[in-house]
Amino acid sequence: MIAPLHPRSHVPSSAPAKGQPLLKVDAVDKVFERGGKTTEVLRDVSLTICQGEFVSIIGHSGCGKSTLLNLIAGLTTVTRGAVLLDNREVNSPGPDRAVVFQNHSLLPWLTVYDNVRLAVDKVFGRLKSRQERHEWTLHNLDLVQMRHAADKRPGEISGGMKQRVGIARALAMEPRVLLMDEPFGALDALTRANLQDSVMQIHSRIANTVIMITHDIDEAVLLSDRIVMMTNGPAARIGEVLQVDLPRPRNRLEMVSGRTYIACRETVMKFLYERHRYVEAAA
């Protein structure tokens, strides 16, 4: 069995209870300017995400879903509108919005342990003792079942394992919102299913708030409470939001033939392939 979770000591007392609005994307436009040419990527995107919610953002490639995630992460800035976390505007990156990057982005010169420890030291350097930080690092490696590879370097472990470590590093920052940018996109189907189960399990244990970018319909339906469907760019907006009313814990085998699951899947599919077909195909 997995060890009990550490008390979440530093979460501000003003933190919303489960189900309360936590993150607000408020009428956001994003325009890129490059060499005198302007490209409108996002137009009037508004979205509210509640504490403990798991939200997927799905859309065709190039629809600006990664841009939306980068805006929330603070890695790019909004052109108009605002991103609010706990009713405070955020416009620079920070560990309260930890990101799991698509290609893991582990630092190859550090061991698995040191990659996570770097984040732990940075976020909890003043709040926790050395021993506590060591234990917290190992605890998070345990969460993703990667403690056994603590002393290995990223080059010595598989793609799925790297992504596990990437998730551990992000979770170790105790983010208010965990942002995942196509976290399983580069993995094979079996590894992907395995990691999806791990993410579901972690989400059910620590009830964290997650925003995940994906282009995989099954993944979105399986993991999410809500699925945000983006229209095609340029000037993409939110086309539709689907509530996934499937009971948790979810089991992929039991669900796959269930009526709700199939209905959800169908809704997303129709949105993506009938109403907002891939631009190149439509043109």
Next chain:
Amino acid sequence: MLASDLKTQCFERSVASDGAAETALATTLTPPAAGAPAPVIALKARGSTSGFGLRRVLGPMVETVLPPLVVLAVALFIWEMAAAGPRASMPAPSRVWTEAGDLIASPFFVNGPQDIGLGWRVAISLQRVAIGFGLASIVGIVIGVLIGQSRIAMRGLDPIFQVLRTVPPLAWLPISLAAFRDANPSAIFVIFITAIWPIIINTAVGIRNIPQDYRNVAAVLQLNAMEYFWRIMIPAAAPYIFTGLRIGIGLSWLAIVAAEMLTGGVGIGFFIWDAWNSSRLPDIIVALVYIGLVGFVLDRSVAAIGALATRGAQAT
């Protein structure tokens, strides 16, 4: 055909049943006919992997050490033949050995302030290289890091560096003598100015090529400037930096010998010049071998340190 089929059958059975007998079999059996080459291939593969431990270690050593030795012997032989005639202008290897053998046999003798072994001379040259190259490394990496940060600085300075780096080391010497008015600092400056360009350029390119992913990680973690420098920048650029250092040490060694010929003193470069002035050709040949070997060791040392320091840095 039938006979060969039978042979291969025996062959396979014996290989399968008793691996130890395979070497004996391989020597006694005639090779199977062209119709059945498979067992032979299998046997060869097995034989090479399951050989004695000693053979496994010695095999590669023989493969890497033997060819250069053979080439060397052939070259010495041709040289001996070419320089055998009475009108030959170059000394033959045998004459080098008889006239300058003491330089090879005892590199560390001291008979007076100007009569010391080649080992000492090399050490003095290395000392100059150490100072000049050491300064070039520190200054080069610092400038490279600063330039690598800024696209405009890179654009502005890169063409100038590209021009300066092609200036031959000795061309700097008169200016440097005029500036320092002393031979030793001038020689060190020549090394410095020769080695610094590849270090600057490679470091700057390494810094520019830090993947956006690492920058994003640093941004999310809110690393400050110093943390970013030590935790991300230096390790990420280390492979490039070491490439620059390796080119730099090679150029340093080229420069010091030439500079010492002109500035005098007791380095290995001056020794060659001195030997030339007193027509001791065999001494020059021995000195050349010394210079070559030391240069080789320097190059390999920097490469080895680089390999150690950048362990894992390039893996993805």
